[in-house]
Amino acid sequence: MAELIEKLKAEIIEALNLEDLEPDDIDKDSPLFGDGLGLDSIDALELIVLLEKNYGIKLQDPKEGKKVFFSVQTMADYINEHQKN
């Protein structure tokens, strides 16, 4: 899991062009949107594409997005769960 979280952080930085951030700057439990990293709706779309492109996971229910993309940890949990299936 720790390996996946580090990989995910690097992928998020690259996909969202967070050029001033290093993986260590992102707390795995902090919110990605709002008060945390301050991501917005366009970033949400980028994260959906990231999940599908890099992990082959298509978000079936848009309502799930808020929960799945809450933090790096929740994203990693979702990937773990759905890649196993």
Add this chain to the structure above:
Amino acid sequence: MEAYISGLGNISAQETFDNSVFLENIKKLNPPLAFCIEPNYKEFIQPIQLRRMGRILRMGVTAAAKCLNDAGVEIPDAIITGTGLGLVQDTEKFLTAVIENEEKFLTPTSFIQSTHNTVGAHIAVMLKCNNYNFTYVHSNISFESALLDSMMQIDEYPGLKVLLGGLDEMTETYFKITDKAGLWNKYYPEGQLPQIPEKAIAGEGATYFIITGVSNPENYAKFTGVSTFYKPKSTEVITSNMLKFLSINGLTINDIDLVLLGQNDTAGDSIYNAMKSGILVGTNQGYYKHLCGEYYTSSAFAAWLAANLLKRQVVPDTVLLNGKQTKPLKNILIWNHFRNINHSFMLLSAC
């Protein structure tokens, strides 16, 4: 029609971003590609916005911010942009992703930003400006088209403060494609630059003006005319068009104190040369593309140059092709074309 220039913002291959200095440290462009000297964008754009912006968007937004600040304008009454290529880097990124990912997994950012009007739109969003906003994409006369619209707006409503811009970026992909068409100079090893380049040097830039119909002693200069024409069949046609353009503006060729030519090197081309030894033989001649390179909206750089020359009343030697400036500058004519396709005249006068 008269449009007074009250603010400038220019990012180019020269040190032009600081309005308090003017071509003090000329950088010789290295063929075949000349990129801009870019400022520290973080001083002008919030990091959260900056991360999503491509180069030309950063350049455009920052040059516009500098220009607004120079003129003391918070919200312009219109934002009018000219660009030949728009955000071509984002377009390339998006199209490359389409191919590489077999039309799947397309990310939204480069798609959203691949339209030509993104810069004008972004400036409007950042300023929360809901006023007139238009982008002209007309190849080599994109800036001139934006200028014409701006001047017509001001002619109708002289109190308007229009943010007028001309901008284009050069990318490696676009350069490679156009290089195959034989447009650009070849590479030279370091230290072996020729005195006279054989062909154009590919360039880029973002130049903004605040223009208004209200005269002020602090203004840089004023635009007094703009005209465009397509593929003239002979230099006689160009001469006739030039005389007609000057006549419409109440001038003759003798009233032009300096003509700025869009030629790419000191050798010029047959069309510029025929005119230089023809109707322009008695006129002081200058050029500007050795400073900024060749790009669709390089005439915006020429207008920035002319505005500074008229305000400062000094013509640097690097700009002059012949003679010396001995009399005060009142009228500067800019004549631009590249490969005899789209020609343009712009007239700027001292205030």
